[in-house]
Amino acid sequence: MTTPAKTATKTKVKSRLFDAVQETAADLHRLGFIDKRKMGQYEALCMEPIAPYDSEKIRALRAHLNLSQSVLAAVLNTSTSTVRKWELGDKHPSGPSLKLLDLLERKGLEAVL
Numbered sequence: 001m002t003t004p005a006k007t008a009t010k011t012k013v014k015s016r017l018f019d020a021v022q023e024t025a026a027d028l029h030r031l032g033f034i035d036k037r038k039m040g041q042y043e044a045l046c047m048e049p050i051a052p053y054d055s056e057k058i059r060a061l062r063a064h065l066n067l068s069q070s071v072l073a074a075v076l077n078t079s080t081s082t083v084r085k086w087e088l089g090d091k092h093p094s095g096p097s098l099k100l101l102d103l104l105e106r107k108g109l110e111a112v113l
């Protein structure tokens with residue numbers, strides 16, 4: 001039987017092997033052998049990478065949220081010219097910006113403010 005804590009730690013995983021590692025780590029955490037910080041590290045390792053955002057997807061997300069380029073830049077802690085270059089396809093978001101864009105898409109503006 002799956003416990004609520006174990007279900008809560010299930011996220012998109014890279015493979016069955018990572019799924020097994022994550023499940024084992026969750027059991028060890030539940031039993032007190034792995035602390036919360038180490039459990040978070042295991043979960044981060046097992047998560048699927050975020051899909052890339054192309055210029056069209058960024059424009060659509062910005063339009064959906066009713067944000068200007070400068071406001072989106074402020075939310076993502078980047079420059080307006082960077083957002084402009086993403087939307088033109090000259091650059092592509094990566095690292096923290098990519099994660100924040102994914103969070104904005106999945107959870108909305110309130111999740112990052």
